Amino acid sequence: MTNTLSAPGTSYVRSAFASRALIKLEITRALRNRKFLFFSVIYPSILFLIVAGSQDSGSRVDGTGLSVPAFMMVSMASFGALTAVLMGNSERIAKERESGWVRQLRLTSLPGRGYVLAKTASAAVVSLPSIIVVFAVGALVKDVRLDAWQWLALTGAIWAGSLCFAALGVAIGYLASGDAVRPITMIIYFGLSILGGLWMPTTTFPQWLQDISSWLPTHAYAALGRAIELGDAPHAKDVVLLVAYFLLFAGGAAWLYRKDTLKA
Template identity: 85%
Template structure:
């Protein structure tokens, strides 16, 4: 399994297009959204400045990009090419393949988080305590596993032709409705009620709580755990189903 993880990491790091969208793109969006905001401009209802709020949102968005986009399309293509079937002929257990995919995606997501933090600190002068930087990195990185599991599930659910539109709809829908691109407080009340139950909203809320020197809300943590169980369970079921068809 370690060899497969190394292979997955090597393939991901060689994919320049993937690295651009998962590492550079979120930082560019951060500068685009927060670049013109003043240092004291705050987001209503949060007490956070635009820069600190959007820093967490874009770091979360970058991690989401890395684990969701990377897993879903690659798995669907590997199923069609016969690579997954070949792996089943080896001693590698099914869970090893899923773990390798999740682990490699999680490793690649870390640079996207760190780059957004560096840009926010140097360009927008975001200042936090040392423990907050460490806690933010850990919370956003760990939370990305929820979407890594979703990526695996989509990869086993969709064919090679259908996986991209399904992934893009899921990707942009969760990002926009979850409040990663713009504060959910700007949404109509009915849309805010929907956003509060989305995994991306709870995901970003982890970091926002840490920025406010607070513990993450139990509701947000519970939501992410529930979504992880659902996505991981769905991925496991789809993997077994795909194995029976092979």
């Protein structure tokens, strides 16, 4: 008896190999983009120091139980991860569609899910340093003190939560053209950041705006980290909201990918 792979098995192996190769390529490209690394890794830390200002652990954010540095540390870590996964994915995908790179990939054994996975994985790799750098600045410069389990849980929660926005970035990349993708992404990026409470506490908003903000994915995203800082488990509503938004964005990205494939 010969030990050969069936045709479906061979196809699966080829698809897996192509997916791994593209993931490696995407990660390498992301890490070589110095401008992108600055805005996704260094910029959030600078913003954190500016926004936190001279505030110390004795200053509190009303209605949260957290100090200003601790509150803003989670906000800026979330903002940095959002920058890495949303801004990077959307513009790169739109440009690759126009350049014909995506069309060339469709001629290979790479499946559509492999392309989306590669984009999500590369964005996640870049988002992790942005989170760690903000945390390091918070601990070393602003004297934020947490238990070891809290640092680990914070990193894992914010990193995992960023996948929701990575899926949104893929969807925008297939929705917009190369010329339109940047303004569309910037509007969504700043809108979600500000209204979701990443730049300022939502308690400063009018009540009607607070009600809207509480249902945004960025609000739920930052709430994960703030719950952990208080020593609590993330609220079920925030987890469910993020999962629901992830399924919505990922489903939209898959539908737009198939629609783009039919046009090619």
